[in-house]
Amino acid sequence: MAKKPYYITTPIYYPSGNWHIGHCYTTVICDALARFHKLMGEDVFFLTGTDEHGQKVEKEAAKRGITPLEFIDPLVAELKDMWKLLDVEYNRFIRTTDEDHVRAVQRIYQKLYESGDVYKSEYEGYYCTPCESFWTEAQLKEGKCPDCGRAVTLQKEESYFFRLSKYAPALLEHYEKNPEFLQPKSRVNEMVNNFLKAGLNDFSVSRTTVKWGVPLPFDEKHTAYVWIDALSNYITALGYGSEKDELYKKYWPANLHMVGKEIVRFHAIIWPAILMALGEPLPKQIYGHGWLLIGGEKLSKSKENARPELTDPYELVKRYGADAVRYFLLREIPFGSDGEYTTERFLKRVNSDLANDLGNLVSRTTAMIVQNFESLPPCGEKTALDLELEEMANGLFAKVKDAMDRLNAPDALEEIFALVGRANKYIDETTPWLLAKDPAQKERLGTVLYHLAEVCRICAVLLKPFLTRATSLILQSFSCPADMGFECVSFGYLQAGAKVEKLPPIFPRIDVAKELAAVEKLVKEQNEQKEKASHPSVISSEATEGSGAEKSQITIDDFGKIELKIGEVIACEKVKKSEKLLHETVKVGEETRSVVSGIAKFYTPEEMVGKRVVLVTNLKPVKLCGVLSEGMILCAEDEEGNLSLLSPEKAVASGAKVR
Ligand code: MSP
Numbered sequence: 001m002a003k004k005p006y007y008i009t010t011p012i013y014y015p016s017g018n019w020h021i022g023h024c025y026t027t028v029i030c031d032a033l034a035r036f037h038k039l040m041g042e043d044v045f046f047l048t049g050t051d052e053h054g055q056k057v058e059k060e061a062a063k064r065g066i067t068p069l070e071f072i073d074p075l076v077a078e079l080k081d082m083w084k085l086l087d088v089e090y091n092r093f094i095r096t097t098d099e100d101h102v103r104a105v106q107r108i109y110q111k112l113y114e115s116g117d118v119y120k121s122e123y124e125g126y127y128c129t130p131c132e133s134f135w136t137e138a139q140l141k142e143g144k145c146p147d148c149g150r151a152v153t154l155q156k157e158e159s160y161f162f163r164l165s166k167y168a169p170a171l172l173e174h175y176e177k178n179p180e181f182l183q184p185k186s187r188v189n190e191m192v193n194n195f196l197k198a199g200l201n202d203f204s205v206s207r208t209t210v211k212w213g214v215p216l217p218f219d220e221k222h223t224a225y226v227w228i229d230a231l232s233n234y235i236t237a238l239g240y241g242s243e244k245d246e247l248y249k250k251y252w253p254a255n256l257h258m259v260g261k262e263i264v265r266f267h268a269i270i271w272p273a274i275l276m277a278l279g280e281p282l283p284k285q286i287y288g289h290g291w292l293l294i295g296g297e298k299l300s301k302s303k304e305n306a307r308p309e310l311t312d313p314y315e316l317v318k319r320y321g322a323d324a325v326r327y328f329l330l331r332e333i334p335f336g337s338d339g340e341y342t343t344e345r346f347l348k349r350v351n352s353d354l355a356n357d358l359g360n361l362v363s364r365t366t367a368m369i370v371q372n373f374e375s376l377p378p379c380g381e382k383t384a385l386d387l388e389l390e391e392m393a394n395g396l397f398a399k400v401k402d403a404m405d406r407l408n409a410p411d412a413l414e415e416i417f418a419l420v421g422r423a424n425k426y427i428d429e430t431t432p433w434l435l436a437k438d439p440a441q442k443e444r445l446g447t448v449l450y451h452l453a454e455v456c457r458i459c460a461v462l463l464k465p466f467l468t469r470a471t472s473l474i475l476q477s478f479s480c481p482a483d484m485g486f487e488c489v490s491f492g493y494l495q496a497g498a499k500v501e502k503l504p505p506i507f508p509r510i511d512v513a514k515e516l517a518a519v520e521k522l523v524k525e526q527n528e529q530k531e532k533a534s535h536p537s538v539i540s541s542e543a544t545e546g547s548g549a550e551k552s553q554i555t556i557d558d559f560g561k562i563e564l565k566i567g568e569v570i571a572c573e574k575v576k577k578s579e580k581l582l583h584e585t586v587k588v589g590e591e592t593r594s595v596v597s598g599i600a601k602f603y604t605p606e607e608m609v610g611k612r613v614v615l616v617t618n619l620k621p622v623k624l625c626g627v628l629s630e631g632m633i634l635c636a637e638d639e640e641g642n643l644s645l646l647s648p649e650k651a652v653a654s655g656a657k658v659r
Contacts, residue, residue, distance in 0.1 A: 003043035007251035008034050009234050011259045012051040012094065015075035018626050019082050020311040021325070021341065022292040022299035028329045029289065029409060030258050031088040035465035036404050039486045045251045047237050048083070049094035050076050054226040055129050058212035064585040065571035065609075066592050068212045069097065074594075074628075085317050086326060087468040094237040096214075096229055104236035105229050106217040108278065109205075111241075112162065113218050117277040120219075123159035123204040126152040133227075134204060147262065160206040160222060167273035168200040174272065180285055182268045183407070184336040187261065187288045191268050200269070231271045235280070254283040256407070262298075264288035287407055290338040292329075299341060310343050310519065323467040324350040324507070330409040330466050343519055347512045354507040357420045358459070358470070363505050364427060365452040366477050370502040372436050376453060376478070377446030378496035386451050389426050390491050392419055393458050397489040400462050409466065416462050423455040453478060453500070454491050461489050470506045477503040563618035564658035566648055567593070567631070572608040574600060578625050584608055586615060586631065589655020593617075596629035602643045614646045614658050 010027045027048055034046035052072050061071035080093060094101060112118040125134040128145035135145065135152060145152050175181060175192055182188045206222035207213065213223025234257065235241075238248035259267050264286065272282045291298045299311060316325050328346050331353065333339030369376060382390070396419055403411035426448075435445040460474035461484055472482050479499045567586035575581035580598040582605060587593075595615065599608075616632040623629070635643040648656070 003041060005251050006034075006037040006042040006044045007238075007254040008037070008044070008046050008256045008258065009254055010048040011257075011263060012049040012096065012230055012233050013079060015050050015052055015057065015072045015079070017075045017078060017628065018623075019079065019313060020299055021313055021316065021329070022311070024082070024086060024313050024325070025292055025329050025333070026258055026260060026289065027083065027088055028086060028326050029407075030256075031086075031090075032326070032330055032409055032465045033256070033258075033404065033407065034089070035468075039461075039464060040401075041485075043250075044091070045238075045247065046090045047092050047094060047234065048088070048090045049092070049233060049237070050079065050096065051226065051230040051233075052076075052096045053210075053213040053223070053229055055207075055210045055212070058210060059129070061212075063571060063573060064594075066585060070592055072097070082313055086313065086322050092237050094233050096233060100239070100242065101233060101236045102214050104239075104241050105214045105224055105232050107241040108228075108232055108236075108274075109214075109224060110217045112274075112277055113160070113216075115277065117163045117166070118160050118205060119163065121159060121161045121202075121204075122156070123161075124154070124156040125204070127155045128152045155209065157208050159204040159208070160216065160219070161202045162205045162228070162270075162274070163202050163277070164200045164270065164273050165202050167276050168196055170276055171200075171269065171272060172196050174282065181282070182264070183285060183287045186336075187264050187268070191264065195265065195269055200273075203270075227266050227270065228274065231266060231274065234271075234283070235275075240280075253281040255285065257283050257286045258407075259286065259288055261288040261290060287336075290333065290336060292333065292341045293338050294341055296340070298338075310523070311341065316346075320346075320350060320510075321469065321507075323469045324354060327354060327413075327467060331413045333410070335408045335410050344512065344516060347510050347515055350507065351510045351512060353417055353420075354467075354470075355505070355509040357417060357424060358463075359505050359507040359509075361420055361423050361427075361452070361459075362456050362474050362477070362503050365449065365456050366500055366503045368432055368436070369449050369453065369500045372442075372445060373449070376494055376496055376498040376500050377449055379450040380443040380447040382447065385426065385429060386447060389422060389451055389455065392422055393455050394490045396458065396462060397486060404465075413466060416459055419455060420459055423452060427452065450494070450496070453494055457484075457494060458489050458491075461486065473503060473506055477501045561618075562616060564634075565589070565615055565617045566652050566654055566656040566658060567595075567613050567615040567617075567633075568654040569608045569611045569613060572605040574605060575625050575627055581625060581627075582608060583627050584633070586613070586633075587654050588615060588617060588631075589653075591655075593630040594628045595631045595633060596624040596627050597633045597635075599633070599635065599643050599645070603645070611645060612647050612652065612654065614648075 008030050010030045013023065030046060030048070034044050038044045057068050057072060061068040064071060076095060083090065109118060123134070125136060126140055127134050128148065128150060130150060131145055131147050133145070133147065139146055140152065141149070144150060172192070175188065175196070182191060205225040205228050206216055207225060208221050210223050213226065214229050216222040216224060234254060235248060235252060238251055239245040240248045240252070257267055267286045275282050293299060294311070313325060328349055332345060332349050396415060399415040400412045403415060430448045432445055432448050435441040435448065456474055457478050457480060460471045464471045475482060475484055477500060478494060565588050567588040569584045570587050571585040573583050575583050575596060578600070580600050581596050582600045582603065584595045584597065585592060586595050614634040616634065619632055621628060621630045634646045636646060637643055
């Protein structure tokens with residue numbers, strides 16, 4: 001029998017860089033849901049990607065003197081790396097610059113134009129560049145963008161409009177007939193009362209002022225409004241409107257668009273209206289989740305409240321592992337609501353649930369089996385206590401499924417960890433360490449350990465969508481196949497005599513106070529490092545001064561490790577919030593690099609542009625004040641600490657080696 005299709009999408013991300021743990025939230029939830037449905041035997045298609053067009057990208061690239069794609073590509077690579085790091089397994093990563101997407105967006109516009117749902121008029125409105133949104137005067141908050149609070153500009157342009165007003169009655173009817181369409185319920189009130197019942201206005205869906213976008217097929221001086229371009233990805237990714245539309249036929253309508261609450265308006269009003277105009281079915285459900293907050297405010301790049309040392313997913317995964325980061329996101333934030341993020345909450349949650357409860361259960365169980373039996377002991381006569389544990393374990397799948405049907409990962413995890421907690425209590429009640437001392441109790445000990453082993457195994461299978469690493473280690477330690485699925489989530493799959501291996505603590509216990517102090521120290525060190533990094537010479541003064549000749553001498557091989565090349569500064573700007581740092585875009589042969597150096601006191605950005613400099617090109621990239629630095633510009637420093645750039649004496653092409 002053909003598997004049931006399940007299509008789930010995340011929003012496509014702006015290539016903004018400075019990724020923080022808030023960005024990971026939507027996608028990690030979707031990954032857990034996708035994994036859950038795969039384990040349910042469904043045919044899952046999980047889509048994510050990047051939203052790459054628009055004025056913001058155009059401006060950022062121009063500022064650096066590079067093309068939009070040169071600006072975006074490294075950020076997209078970083079985002080993909082982040083998903084890899086967090087074990088996010090998608091079926092397609094769509095970029096709105098992908099050729100097939102661009103062609104499909106053009107076909108969508110053509111169709112809407114031909115049906116009269118897109119028509120030409122003139123637009124005047126207040127535009128917020130960072131949010132890519134037009135606002136009416138009434139919508140502004142104290143004259144600023146109501147979403148991000150930044151300045152807006154009054155813009156007037158010839159534009160094509162989408163006949164949104166026509167679809168308000170059909171949308172209202174859809175909401176009434178499909179109470180599951182938008183979740184959680186609170187968002188429905190907002191959409192229906194604030195927007196639909198108030199009446200919808202046609203809105204502008206093309207720009208002449210933005211060049212970095214999809215040209216409209218019927219009027220090439222216009223580009224597609226980024227939100228229409230972006231929303232279309234959900235169907236263009238499946239080949240909608242093309243000759244290769246098998247995926248579209250199979251997976252559309254989507255089961256779920258998971259989005260942050262700030263973009264529900266686009267997904268729950270504009271997107272369904274566009275689909276209605278195209279004559280296509282609407283997605284089955286849209287879920288607007290809450291935010292990760294810091295100090296009560298949305299964790300956000302634009303608000304600059306993301307402290308890279310504490311909220312950078314790379315740093316967190318490096319310190320605590322992918323499972324810990326996934327677990328925190330999936331367990332701690334009450335689903336549908338906002339949740340405060342602090343390092344302390346993160347550490348406590350990981351410590352108590354993963355290290356103490358799950359980690360302990362598994363390591364104690366495997367250790368006792370290995371210590372007392374050669375392999376898994378048989379299950380003897382069961383007591384009421386055993387039967388109670390067994391019953392709880394056998395009933396767990398239904399509870400997890402119920403929670404996941406409600407998309408509620410925290411509830412699903414709470415259920416699983418209730419069993420973990422019950423099993424730990426069962427250890428205290430059955431006292432296997434005492435049974436082990438009495439040879440007459442060997443059979444009883446075997447029964448207890450058999451029960452514990454089954455609970456560990458069932459929890460591991462049910463935890464697969466959430467924890468990608470620990471679960472395979474647990475299954476492996478009980479000699480279970482890695483692909484053991486939901487058909488095996490009741491007692492009876494482990495056989496006496498199966499090989500069991502002692503599992504060392506899978507989540508080392510964190511000393512929270514010590515770790516918090518270490519993180520604070522790290523923050524301090526990184527701040528100091530930032531200061532130091534503003535010193536651009538290769539060999540620091542500490543390394544050369546009075547620390548013994550052997551320290552300051554290097555071999556020719558050591559020197560050979562440093563790759564030096566000539567670069568040409570093609571763009572330069574001050575780094576926000578730093579008096580010392582400049583951010584240069586340096587062309588090195590065919591390549592373009594982002595470099596941060598501490599020379600703002602000695603050179604203005606204007607003076608830097610056009611300079612040929614010596615660049616260390618094989619330094620490990622770092623972020624300084626949130627800006628990526630992929631190299632170091634060399635300077636001479638006099639005794640007063642004044643810096644002077646080193647440049648080739650004759651004209652040399654950028655990319656030339658320095659030896
Ligand atoms: N490009 C649009 C989406 C277009 S979809 C057709 C966009 N991109 S985004 O990069 O700003 O956001 C991507 C996702 O990250 C959104 O779901 C957003 O809600 C989520 N988050 C960004 N910061 C967040 C938190 N602090 N907390 C939770 N999720 C947050 O919007």
